Amino acid sequence: MRADYSRVRAATELLVAGLPGEDLVVQSMPDASPAKWHLAHTTWFFETFVLGPAQADYRPFHPAFASLYNSYYESVGPQFARPRRGLLSRPTLAEVAQYRAHVDAAMAALLARGGPPWLGERVRLGLEHEQQHQELILMDLAHLFAQNPLQPALRADAAAPSSREAPPLRWCPGPTGVREVGHAGDGFHFDNEGPRHQTLLRPYAFASRCTTNGEYAEFVADGGYRRSALWLSDGWALAQAEGWTAPLYWYMSEGTAYEMTLGGPRPLDPHAPVVHVSHYEADAFARWAGARLPTEFEWEAMAEGVAVAGNFVESGRLHPTAADPPPPGRAAPTQLFGDVWEWTASAYLPYPGYRPPEGALGEYNGKFMSNQMVLRGGSCASPRDHLRASYRNFFPPRARWPFTGIRLTKDA
Amino acid sequence: MRADYSRVRAATELLVAGLPGEDLVVQSMPDASPAKWHLAHTTWFFETFVLGPAQADYRPFHPAFASLYNSYYESVGPQFARPRRGLLSRPTLAEVAQYRAHVDAAMAALLARGGPPWLGERVRLGLEHEQQHQELILMDLAHLFAQNPLQPALRADAAAPSSREAPPLRWCPGPTGVREVGHAGDGFHFDNEGPRHQTLLRPYAFASRCTTNGEYAEFVADGGYRRSALWLSDGWALAQAEGWTAPLYWYMSEGTAYEMTLGGPRPLDPHAPVVHVSHYEADAFARWAGARLPTEFEWEAMAEGVAVAGNFVESGRLHPTAADPPPPGRAAPTQLFGDVWEWTASAYLPYPGYRPPEGALGEYNGKFMSNQMVLRGGSCASPRDHLRASYRNFFPPRARWPFTGIRLTKDA
Amino acid sequence: MRADYSRVRAATELLVAGLPGEDLVVQSMPDASPAKWHLAHTTWFFETFVLGPAQADYRPFHPAFASLYNSYYESVGPQFARPRRGLLSRPTLAEVAQYRAHVDAAMAALLARGGPPWLGERVRLGLEHEQQHQELILMDLAHLFAQNPLQPALRADAAAPSSREAPPLRWCPGPTGVREVGHAGDGFHFDNEGPRHQTLLRPYAFASRCTTNGEYAEFVADGGYRRSALWLSDGWALAQAEGWTAPLYWYMSEGTAYEMTLGGPRPLDPHAPVVHVSHYEADAFARWAGARLPTEFEWEAMAEGVAVAGNFVESGRLHPTAADPPPPGRAAPTQLFGDVWEWTASAYLPYPGYRPPEGALGEYNGKFMSNQMVLRGGSCASPRDHLRASYRNFFPPRARWPFTGIRLTKDA
C-alpha cells in the first residue's frame, strides 16, 4: 500500500511536470478545473477521509482548504463554488506542492505505524480517486489548450501520426439470456458497480472495434449534422444552438481536416477511433449507421473475462489509435479497454438493491444518478490498473471534452 | 369512429367553455402553451396527418398555420418558436374556432365517405393526441392561474374540500421473476409502449396507495428541503437555486397551509395525494421514508389486469382525492390509475427492439428518449379511456406543473 | 377640467376600440405592456394620486390593484413584476372596463363637488400621464403585431401609401450665445422641464426636416451596418449581437423593401421619415452623413415659439409621412413636432437646480435620469396637445420600438 501510494501520487505530478505554471492555474469552463485544483483536491481527499478520521491529533495544513478543495461533499461542509475555481491564484503552485508534501509525509507515517481497520480500504479509495483525477487533468488541459489560438501541446510526442490501419468492422455475437452483471469478487470496486445481479440479455451483435474517424467523417459528409431525423430532440437543439458540425476538436485548415490533441494539432487519422463526441452524436451516428449503442450490460457481458489491455495513459500516446487486428479464429471484439470511453444506451441509475455507503463518502457516486449516461471501457488517458469490466463511468449526454467514442451494436 | 371523433373534439372545447378569452391567450412559461394554441395545434394534427395525406384536393384552412401550429415535427417543416406561442394574439379565438369547425367538417366528410386503409388508425392517433392535449390544457391553466395574485379558478366546484380519509399505508408484494411487459393485444397504444418483451423482477413491496399531503408534510417539517443528503445532486442544486420549500402550489397564509388548485385556493387536505412534485422531490421523499420509487416495470406488473378506474377528468374534480379503502382480503394496491401520475425510477428509454414509425410521426415519441423519467398511471386531469397499464408518460425530472405524485416501493 | 377628463379618458379607449380582446392581453417583451395593463394602470393613477388623497372615504375598486397596477412607485408600495404583466389574464377586459367606469364615476363626482386646492393640477398630471400611455399603447401594439407572422394591422387605413415627396434637405442656422431654455410660463409641464435656465449655444446648422427612409437606405446600402468605425462601441456590440441590418421593422420580400406599420406591411416610402431606429443607429447615420445629432438645447432653441403642428395621433395616420414643403423665404425647419421623436445628443440629466416633487410623484421622472438619452418633438402617435417645445422624452439608447427618428445638425 505504501508503494502504491507513492506510485499513484507521483504519477499525478508527473502528468504536469515540465508544464509552465500558467497552464495549471486556468479554468477553461465551469465543467473543468485547473490542474492546480486537482493537485490540491486529491490531497484534501486524503486529509479529509483518511488523516482526519484516523489520527486524533492531525493538524490540517491550512484551515481554509477544507472548503477551498471540497468538490461536492455537502456533508463535509461548504464548498468553494465550482465555476470559480479558476479565480484562486492563491494558494500558489508552490504552496500546493507543500500541501502535497505535508499530506504525503503524514500518510507515510500513518501507513508505517498502521491505523484503524478501515485504513487500507480507504487509502485504496483515495488512490482510485486520484487516478480519476489524473484523467480529469488530461481532459481539462486538452480543453484549455483547444481554446488557445497558439494551439499548445502537453507533450510534443503525444498523438504522433501513425500508419496503423484499422481492421474492417465485424459483428461479434453477444451472450444471451439471464446473466450476472456488476462487480464480483473481493477486488476494489466503486459502490456503483454493485450489487451484482441478474439481467436479461437479448441476442445482439457487437462491433469488433470502435468507430473510426473515417467512418464518422462519412456521417459528417452525408449531412449527419444537418438531418434532424437522426437526432434525439435535446441533442438536435443543443447542436443547433452551439453550431456543431463535427466532433469537438475537429477543424479544417486549407482544405485539410485536423484535430487538436494533447500533442497539438494533428491531421485527422481516418483509422483512429473518433473521440470527443457527445452521447447525442454517438446516438445519431449509430442511427445513421443502422445500428444502435449497446446497453451497459451488453458491453459488460462482452468484456467479462477479457484482460485489461490496450492504449492507456501509460503508453504516453494520450490519444486513441487504430485498433489491433482481430484475434484469429472467433469473432471477439478488440479495443474494449483504453483508447476511448464508449457511450452506452444506459442511463446512469442505481443497480437493484444499491445503497450508497454511510457518511460523506455516500456522496461519491450515488447522488449523481440522474441525467447522465453510462460509459464503459476506459480511455487513452486512463491508468490501466484503474479499469475493469464492471467499471461505470458517467457523464451528461452533452459532454464532449472527455475522451469519449462510439461502439456500435445491433439487434441480432 | 365518427362518434369518437365528435366526442373527443367536443370534450376539448368543453374544458375551456365559459372561461373568459383572456385565459386562453396567455403563455405562463416556455414549457406551457396557451389554451388557444392547444385548440389549434390539435386541429393542425388532423389537417397535417389525416386530411392532407388522405385527400389530394384538401385546402388547408390557412397557409401560415402549417408552421404556426407545428409543435416539434422537424420533418414537416419549420416551427414557430415554442417560447413565443404566447405572442400570437392572432389568430383570434374566433378564428381558431373557425379553424376547428373547418377541419371538423372536412373530417366528418372524410369519415363518412371513407379513405385510405390507414385512416382509422391515424384518426385514432389524432384523438389520443388530442386527449393528451386536454390534460396539457388543464396543467397549463393551473400554472397560469397560480401566477396570478387574484388566484382565479377554472371551476368553482373543482377540488372541493372532502372529508374522505386516506386508508393506512400497507405494503403489497409484487410478482417476481421473468415477466412480460409492454403493450399486448390489438388495442391502440403508442409506439413507445412496445415491443412487448421480457424483464426480470426482483422481490419488492409496493405501497398500497399514493403518498398523501399529510405524509409529505412530515417530510417538509423534518427538514426535507434543507437536508442535502436526501437529494440527488441535480435536484438539490435546482431546489436551492429556485428556493423550493414545498410542492409547487403549496403556500402558507396566516398560519394555515393551502394549495392552489383548479378550484382556486384550498386548505391543504392531508388525506389527498401530494401533487405537483418533481422527480427530485419524489426521490428525496422516498429516501427520507426509507423506501424508493418503483421501476416502471414494477409498476406495470402491479397494474396488469387491473381495471382502469379512479379519479379522472370525467369526475370534474380536477384534483386528486383520498384513496379508496383497500379491497378486503388480499393486499392489492389502489389508486393506480387517476389522481396523480406516479414518478418511477426508470429513465425514459426505448424498449429492446423499439423502432419509431416511418415518417414524421416517428418524431411523436422516439426523439424524446433522453433526460426524462417515466411516469405511470394517469391523473385527475386525464381522460379515463386514454389510459392503460402499459402507458408511458414522461417528463424531465425537474417538472412540477403536471399532476405528478409519489408511489413508494421497497425491496422485499 | 371635467370635459378634459372625459375627452382624454375616452381617447384612450378609442385607441383599442374594435380590436379583438386577444390583442390587449399579450406582452410582447419586458419593455412593453399589454394594452389591458395600460388601461388599468392609468386608472390606478387617478385612484392612487387623486381619489385616495382627496376623499377620505374612497373605497378602492379592488384591494389587489394597488400592487397589480403600480408601475414603479416604490414609495406607494410593492409592484407586480413588470416582465410578468402579460401573465395577468385576470382581471379580464370586462373587469378593467368596470374599473375604469368606477373610477370615472368617482372622478366625475369629485370634480363636480370640488376638492382640495391641488386637485386641478393633480388631475391635469393624471391626464398628461394618460396621454403618455396612449402613445405607449400604440408603440406596444406595433411591437406585438410585428412579432406575428400574420402581420395584423391596428387599422386598415393607417400608414396608407402616399405620393407626397420630401423637400430637399436644407441647413437652417440656429441661434447662438447665452439662451434661456426649459419651460417658461404657467402652463402645464413636467418637473423635468425646469428650472428654466441659461445655456450657451455655439453656431450650428439644423436640418430643415427629418431624415427620410430614402436617405437612410443609402446608409444601409453603403455598408452602414457593417462599418464599425461609424458606431459607438456599445451600439456596435448590440447591433452585432442582435444581427441588426436595418431599422426595427424593415424587411425584404421578393426584392422589395417593406416596413411593418400599424396599418400592416407597407412598401417602404423613401420620402417618409425613417422611424424605429435606436440612438445608436441615429448617431451612426449622422456620422456617416458628416453631421451629428443636435443637443436638446439646440433643438429647443429652434422650436421655441413654433406652433405645435404636424402629424399627430389625431390624424389617424399612425405613421410618419413626408415633411411639408418649407415655408417660403427664410430657412426654418419643419416637422419639429409630430411624425417621429428626434434623438438628441444629450443624456437625460437634471437641469441645474432641479428637484423632484415631494412624495411618491417625485418618482415620476427624476429617478430615471441615468443611462437614457433625450428625445424631442413628439410623434405620429402623440396627442398634439400633449406636446411643447420644452418637452423632454427619454429612452435608453438601445430603444427602437418607440416612434424614433433622426434630425441632423452640423457645427456652423
Next chain:
Amino acid sequence: MRADYSRVRAATELLVAGLPGEDLVVQSMPDASPAKWHLAHTTWFFETFVLGPAQADYRPFHPAFASLYNSYYESVGPQFARPRRGLLSRPTLAEVAQYRAHVDAAMAALLARGGPPWLGERVRLGLEHEQQHQELILMDLAHLFAQNPLQPALRADAAAPSSREAPPLRWCPGPTGVREVGHAGDGFHFDNEGPRHQTLLRPYAFASRCTTNGEYAEFVADGGYRRSALWLSDGWALAQAEGWTAPLYWYMSEGTAYEMTLGGPRPLDPHAPVVHVSHYEADAFARWAGARLPTEFEWEAMAEGVAVAGNFVESGRLHPTAADPPPPGRAAPTQLFGDVWEWTASAYLPYPGYRPPEGALGEYNGKFMSNQMVLRGGSCASPRDHLRASYRNFFPPRARWPFTGIRLTKDA
C-alpha cells in the same frame, strides 16, 4: 523621450515584480484582465502604432499577437474575445517578458536613430496608455484578491493603518459665469479633453475634501441601502439584484468593519475617503446628505491652476488616506488629485466640436461616449505625472472596482 520610455515601461513591470506568476494569469471577471494581458497589450500598442508604421521592415514578435492583444481596435483587425483573456495560459509570462524585451529593443533603436515627425507624439501616447494600464493592473489585482478567501495582499505594507484624521468638511465657493474648460496649452492631453470651450457655471459650493468612510458609514447605518427614494432607478434595481449593502470591499467580521485592500484586509478607517463605490451609490449618498455630485466643469473649475499633488501610486500606499488639513486662510478644496477618482454628475459625451483623430487611434476614446459617467482627479493607483485638471476618466455608473469615491457639491 528615451528616458521616459524606459521609466514608464519599467514602472509597469515593477508593479507586479515579486508576485507569484499565478496572480498574473487569472481574469476575475469580464471587465478585468489578467496582469499578463496588460503587460502584453501595452507592448502590442507600441508594436502596432509606433514600430509598424515607423519602420517598414519591422517584424512583429509573433503573428498571432496582432489579434491576441488587440483590445478593441476594430479597424486594426479582429480581437480575441475580452471575457476569454483569462483562458490564455500561453504565451507564458516568460514569453511575454521576451515580447516586452523585443519591443523595447526595437523602440530603443528607433528612438536612437529617430523616425517620422509624428514619432514623439505617438510614443508619448503609448506611454500615457501604459500608465492607464498601470492603474488597471492594480484595480484588476485588487478585484482578483478580493475573490479569494485567503485574502492575499499585493504588498504587506500597502494601506497601512493610519492615525491621520480627516479635517471637518467645509464648503468652498466655486467660480461662476462663463468659463473656459477643456485642455489648454501644448502639453500632452487625450483627444477627449478638447476642444477647449466656454461653459456656464452657476453658483455652487464644493466640498473641501472627499467623503470619508465614517460619513459613508452613517449613510449605511441610516438605511441608505434600503431606502429606494434615495436612488436612481437603475441603481436601485442593480443594488437589489446584487444584494449591495456597502461599498464593494467592505465586510464585517466578528462585529468589526473591514475592507479588503491591496495590503490585505484592514479595519475600516473612518477618516479615509470611501472608495469602490459606484456612481449609483455616490449619487444616493449625495442625495441623502442633502447635496449632489459636481458636474465635470464645476470640478475642473475648482482644479484649474491647482498643483497635481496628493496620494498617488508613487507613495506606495495604494489606498486612499485622510485628507490633508486645509490651507490656512481661504476656503479651497484639498484632495482634488489622487486618493480616489471622483464621480461627477456629467455623462461622458463629446465636447462641442470634438472630432476623434483619423485612423485606428480614433477608436481610443471617442467610441465610448455612451452610457458612461465622467470621473475626475486621479487615484492612489494613478501615476502622478499622468494626471491634470482637464483629465476625463470614465466608467459605466455601475462600476465599483476602480478606485472611485465621492466629492459633494451644493447649489450656492
